[in-house]
Amino acid sequence: MALDRQAIDAKYKWDLTIVYPDEAAFDADFAETEAMIAAFPKHEGVMKESGEQLLSALSDLVKAQGKIQKLWAYSYLGFAVDNSDNSAQARVARVRSLAVSLDSAAWFVSPSLISLDGKRVEKMYAECKGLESFRRMIDGAQREKPHTLSDECEKLMAKLGDALDSHGDIQGIFSNSDITFGKIRGEDGKLCELNEANYITHLMSADRGVRRRAFKTLYKTYKQFSNTFATIYNAYVKEQCTLASARGHESSLAASTFRDEVTPVIYNSLIESVNRALPVLYDYYDLKREVLGVDKLHLYDVYASIAPASEAKYSYEEAVREVLDTVRVFGEEYYSTMKAGLLERGWVDVYPTKGKRGGAFSAGCPYTEPYILLNYTDTYNDVSTLAHEGGHSMHSYFSRKYNEPHNSGYTIFVAEVASTVNELLFAHKKLRECESDTEKLYILDKLMETYKATLFRQTMFAEFERDAHAACERGEPLTAGTISTLYKGLVDKYFGPKVVSDEEISYEWARIPHFYSAFYVYKYATCISAASAIVKRIEEEGEGYVGQYIEFLKCGGSMSPLDSLKVAGIDMTDPGVVLGAIEDFRHTISSFREIYSKGK
Template sequence: MTTERAGIPAKYKWDLSAIYRDEAAFSAEFSETEKLIAEYPKHESTMLGSPQALAAALADHFAIDRKLAKLYEYAARNFDVDTSVNSWQAQVAKVINLNSRFTAASYFVSPYILKLDATTLEEWYREYPELEKYRRIIEVELRRKPYMLSDECEKLLAGMSQGLDTHDGIYSILTDCDMQFGKIRDEEGKLVELTDSSYVKFLMSKNRRVRRAAFTKLYRVYGQFGNTIATILNGFIKEKATLTKLRGYENSLFASTFADEVTPEIYNNLIDTVNRNLEVLFDYYDLKREVLGVSKLHMYDVYAPLIADYDRDYSYEEARDEVLEATKIFGEEYYETLRAGLLERGWVDVYPNKGKRGGAYSGGSYDTEPYILLNFNGKFDDVLTLAHEVGHSMHSYFSHKSNEFHLSNYTIFVAEVASTVNELVLAAKKLRESENDLEKLSVLNHIMETFKGTLFRQTMFAEFERDIYALVEANEPLTREVLCEKYYALVKKYFGPRVVVDKQISMEWMRIPHFYYNFYVYKYATCISAASSVMKKINERGDEYINKYIDFLKCGNSKSPLESLMVAEIDMTKPVVIEDAVSVFAETVRQFREIAGRLGMIKVSEKN
């Protein structure tokens, strides 16, 4: 039974009244923003006339954006804690709609900036130094200039945009709605529905028969749709590749990394370095086989749990204090701000309640607190989740505080660094302090699973993505056979010579929605690597390095993501950053093996 929200004490709910006193104040700001948006088109005829006019157009633009962000925060946070209240759903829709109206009213800003040339701009910066504060924003826009088409072509593409970009929609309708996987027998022998999400649960079953049944059945069904899914993926990639070629980008990988302000070099460095270090991943699978006590580890065994649940329960207060204690290393401002946020300023909405959105996130805007939504359930995972979200919140706090609004949002390329650092800091503290071996194993297991899933698996996906785009760009058709063959070879490489790579796994690409994200997943792997590197430097250098790390958190969008990371001395072009993550994983596997061995949990130990 889920609790009614009204029954939860106020101290466990976030305080949204700090954003707007009441709904009337929200409505008043909404109307004011509407008015500003209606006036915005006046800049169209003036913005390129003088540096003053350009600065004014940008200042008004960001002032409206800032209000929209705050309005959205209020509506969306209210909606997320009780999605059954239609009025909040309507308010969220209203803000989204207002945002679209602003996009339409300000459509000219970006193309007009692209009309400016570097010489004029340099003169303007000299003539009107106020404009200087928008330099980075203007430069980021101007990077796209060489890849813009004629006005006519841009108009045509914009007009066609609804008809383009449909493949991922077709894919998810097919796999989420139309495909049926039938039933399998669960642990008790009961017939139960197999779905794409219950599949994941079944693969984590302690019962091998259940795991194998789910695996076999799921791929039998995917197999029937393989040609269709290959055609959809081929179409998706072909469309992206054609558009990037038309714009004059070298290739799709270049275009995607360019949009993140990084380079294919970073992408390839990740893949190459992980490839050179796969032996530690093979060790992990050996450990899994030994603990599971099976003579051969199959594809349907790799998600089986290494340990029984360690069920120490945490109260929210204990979790909060653990996280606060762990983050003391980040210095006084970090600690005091976080303490106030968690204890006095109403940052967190702690418990699940009827109608509350699932999962966890950190939100907030420039003019609000960095709100955290949890569905706290008292397990160690929940403590880690709090540490993770608090990492996002404190990154936002420093970014917001150190920059004007238009430069205050850090980019997606660095978004998971601070959150992952916090998970690692908390895990390290638990490992240091715990005197219970089972608790230690549970912490180590958590780190291993995170690195296996984030560093290795996402890199394997990134490698697959890179290679299939390259095939399309070389005019090779992506058929089901080609895709299966490529994928199978990769799985064989990443799982190593001692795992049985069952034939069915060649179809796994069919069930990965991330291949429709267009070179996105590598960022998970680069972030966990950067975070590992930060941890290593914290351990080695202490406070002197912590200051640099905090300076990185303050960068916001005032620098490119690569330059921001350099503030923390993280050079993403170098293998060492990825190697730091590999060594965290290797050390974790080593410690797990040591404790598990001591506890007699290793059932077979010869490498066969």
């Protein structure tokens, strides 16, 4: 049972009084922001008149946005550690509507930036000192020019915005609230209600019967409702494809990668590289089959752990030492900043408490510390999570310190790089240090699982999305039948001829919420590939390379994600990056096999 928050020593809780010392300070800042928003419309119609006026509008905009970020961080973080705190919840709602009111007061900014004449902007940069700092924002808007519609159409699109994009919510509500999956007999022999929240726990059970029952029961329901799910998904894909084509993009994939500032070439090349390396994945499943001691591996077996349970326990103090030891290689600024953050500056909210949300995250803004929420329970995984979230926080720290606030936000395309680098470095460190084979197998299993889930599974999802959207663009309807055939074909390909491809899996697509954020998941795969390449260079070249990596962290949002990765010496257009990560996966499998065979 989780403790009450009051029972936790202050040194294990993050310190939000650095953000606002009290409620009154929050309210004062809130009122100030309201006034800024109320005054903002003065820029309407005049912001394009001169460089000075453009600069004045954009400065006011980012000032108001910065205030909202700070108000949001304070409210959201307060609510995250105690969701029974009604006043925190009310603050979250207030800030949310404040953000909406800024959006509507500043509605004219984007269209104004887009419609600026390219040559004129260059002149404005030259004439008006200070405007240069907004180049990323202005040029970003200018990129949209070829995909912008007439004023009338844009107004209509803005109005439609709210009504569109609701398919993900419909899928989520249907699958998590309306549908019941029925009861299954769990590990303890008792009947329990199966749902999306406990499904994966059943699938990780050491008892094959539990795994099979959960699998069969869950998909029976998805199959039953597959026509409804297909209709929702079809509507979503159609919407995405229609919007992309209305804006003159070649395809919805092209529209999405355009927003990410990459190209479909990178997307397709990821899929191609992973496809070429599928035998490595087949080998992983064969190892799983061997260790689980089953004749044939079924799809309900693939989440069962093949490692002995880890005995190791780490107090939070030990976790901090482990993580700091891992990041020592990054040099003085990284190390000492993180040390101060973890030990003195109250970055981390450590333990699970009543009403605190689950999981872990790093959050904050340029006007707060890069806070970390954990639910620490002394396990290896928890230490690894601290390394991971610490990576996010340090990426944010460097981005914010070396850029103006409006240029500090890095994009999703690179967001999981610094965190994964830390996670991999920590695993490698533990593998070097630990003496027991049991512990080594445990870590290797976790690593294999990470590569499998992040690199291969996400790429399979990416391939599914690409093919489903392409079918829609060819005018082929997506029905329960066509979607299931497409999905099953990919599962057969990714799991290989030796795994029994149970028919039920044909309906898995119906339960993946990420499919309602089109072309999002491939970024997980490209991030782990980049991280893996960076880790290799850190381990091989040490200090000679680390400086380059830190320079990448300092880029923040000041350049495109591909350019910032180039600063770290990583060229994402080179298939070698993905192939390198697959090579690491192969190596991890053989290390596991070697130790495992010794113990047989």
